[in-house]
Amino acid sequence: MATPSTRQGEARSTATTDRRGHDVLQSHAPATGVLLGEVPISSPEEVRGAVARARRAQEAWGLLPLAERSERVLRYRGALVDRAEEVVDLISRECGKPKQEALLHEVAPIADLTTYYAKRAGKSLARREIEMHLMKHKRAHVHYAPRGVVGIISPWNFPFSITMGDAIAALIAGNAVVVKPSEVTPLVLQKAKEIWDATGLAEDLFQVVHGYGGTGAALIDAGVDKIVFTGGVATGKRVAAMCGERLIPCTLELGGKAPLIACADADVERTARAIVFGGFANSGQICVSVERVYAHEAIHDRLLERVVGLVSELRQGDPQSASVDVGAVTFPKQLEIAEAHLRDAIGKGAELRAGGKRRAGQGMFFEPTILARCDHRMTVMTEEIFGPIVPFMKVSTEEEAIALANDSHLGLNAYVFTKDRERGGRIAERVVAGSVLVNDVLVNHACPETPFGGVKQSGIGRVHGEDALREMCEVRHVMVDRVPSLERDPIWFPYTPELLKWAFKGARALFGGGSLASKLGELL
Ligand code: NAD
Numbered sequence: 232m233a234t235p236s237t238r239q240g241e242a243r244s245t246a247t248t249d250r251r252g253h254d255v256l257q258s259h260a261p262a263t264g265v266l267l268g269e270v271p272i273s274s275p276e277e278v279r280g281a282v283a284r285a286r287r288a289q290e291a292w293g294l295l296p297l298a299e300r301s302e303r304v305l306r307y308r309g310a311l312v313d314r315a316e317e318v319v320d321l322i323s324r325e326c327g328k329p330k331q332e333a334l335l336h337e338v339a340p341i342a343d344l345t346t347y348y349a350k351r352a353g354k355s356l357a358r359r360e361i362e363m364h365l366m367k368h369k370r371a372h373v374h375y376a377p378r379g380v381v382g383i384i385s386p387w388n389f390p391f392s393i394t395m396g397d398a399i400a401a402l403i404a405g406n407a408v409v410v411k412p413s414e415v416t417p418l419v420l421q422k423a424k425e426i427w428d429a430t431g432l433a434e435d436l437f438q439v440v441h442g443y444g445g446t447g448a449a450l451i452d453a454g455v456d457k458i459v460f461t462g463g464v465a466t467g468k469r470v471a472a473m474c475g476e477r478l479i480p481c482t483l484e485l486g487g488k489a490p491l492i493a494c495a496d497a498d499v500e501r502t503a504r505a506i507v508f509g510g511f512a513n514s515g516q517i518c519v520s521v522e523r524v525y526a527h528e529a530i531h532d533r534l535l536e537r538v539v540g541l542v543s544e545l546r547q548g549d550p551q552s553a554s555v556d557v558g559a560v561t562f563p564k565q566l567e568i569a570e571a572h573l574r575d576a577i578g579k580g581a582e583l584r585a586g587g588k589r590r591a592g593q594g595m596f597f598e599p600t601i602l603a604r605c606d607h608r609m610t611v612m613t614e615e616i617f618g619p620i621v622p623f624m625k626v627s628t629e630e631e632a633i634a635l636a637n638d639s640h641l642g643l644n645a646y647v648f649t650k651d652r653e654r655g656g657r658i659a660e661r662v663v664a665g666s667v668l669v670n671d672v673l674v675n676h677a678c679p680e681t682p683f684g685g686v687k688q689s690g691i692g693r694v695h696g697e698d699a700l701r702e703m704c705e706v707r708h709v710m711v712d713r714v715p716s717l718e719r720d721p722i723w724f725p726y727t728p729e730l731l732k733w734a735f736k737g738a739r740a741l742f743g744g745g746s747l748a749s750k751l752g753e754l755l
Pocket of ligand 1: 384385386387388389393411412413414442443444445446447448461462463464466467469470483484485486487517518615617643684685689690
């Protein structure tokens, strides 16, 4: 076997060659370092071949009635849930997250999303009549046609739920899917594919290709009809540029920097527990993790004390144990990023209130960390952390909190805590983010009905909900006359002075300042 060469995934996943000389990705458990398995790296030709096979399989799939497609995808849900323990075990080992999170944040939400789309797709993708406001003699409708082959490029933090959520939506909408999972966690999607094939569904309809960024680029270049990309902002920009050159639509789900505004009247206990859960679930490696807290001075000190107390009760360790709250960090680079944020913040006057270092010994663990006295000169308040650090900043007014929450190049999730729900709703509408939750954290990603996605540099487009299902389709418009057509429409050739005169008269009558319509209010 050749010496492993490390690339983007560094120590976590290594590229090497197997006995037959094939390039493979090896995946190691972040909590133990144990080798979990390996997958072959797909060459650009293999990626093109996968897309071509997917296209052939889609032809029959796209013609099936939607109810039939939904019923078949529900069979996959059944098989998945029957094998949930096996899938949960692998997600936990490969990502280093507790089994509860593997089940409740990954497998169960996908079973629920499948149910939702299977039930709702008929309505969401039904042919939609369009009421004509001027040309009443025309009848128009739109229908939603599958795009063809959807390419999905996904990250390592939720290797199952992010990838499969997009895949299920694409499949129910009538597409075939080719997935390029993260090189850091390739085995989870390999398992998802194994279950798909065992369910007896057309194998070529859902395919997985493996490798680093180059394999993702090869997928974009392989003739797909849409890309759904989830990952970092810098990669997202490269993906968007490639899609732009090929004029392929792309949905981009990128980074987050979720602020949590704790108002003066917030319930301290609930807010503190939400900060600890929202900041340290999956070791803070969630695009919607609580990444900065703006606490009103009236409750700041009590809230901080309670959070520090709760953090001291967290049990960190082997994620396979059902009594562990916080597991390992999945991606080794995150340890260095966390340390760099800490050095910067403490150097600029932040106060370390809990945690603050990686754990010595086996596995990649970083202590749940709380910083106080933070401000926007520090990267920990302005750049994505994607690790177990929660910085606090004291604010004097609600206005100040809103302005600081909006002082970011990112806008994915945001959180507002207050006992006054009306006020919470008002503040929520002023925060510039794709989703704002009042008195809760994280949960929206598990709600398949609500659109999920970012504004600003957090992305373009939405996953989940009706919008995402429709984005998996081409919107095609059909127009037909309600009455028998004339031999020649009056506005067609030949143009005449008489026609021009009547056209001016018509425009004045319909839209002019003194027109009947404007006198009677907006008739048109
Ligand atoms: P990443 O951008 O490094 O990689 C994401 C995927 O893109 C991987 O599969 C990678 O192999 C592939 N890739 C890399 N270069 C490519 C290229 N040039 N062309 C095509 N594909 C390429 O991100 P990551 O480290 O895997 O994930 C962490 C990031 O993802 C964080 O910024 C996080 O906020 C973000 N994220 C966003 C969401 C969301 O829904 N908005 C969800 C989860 C994670």
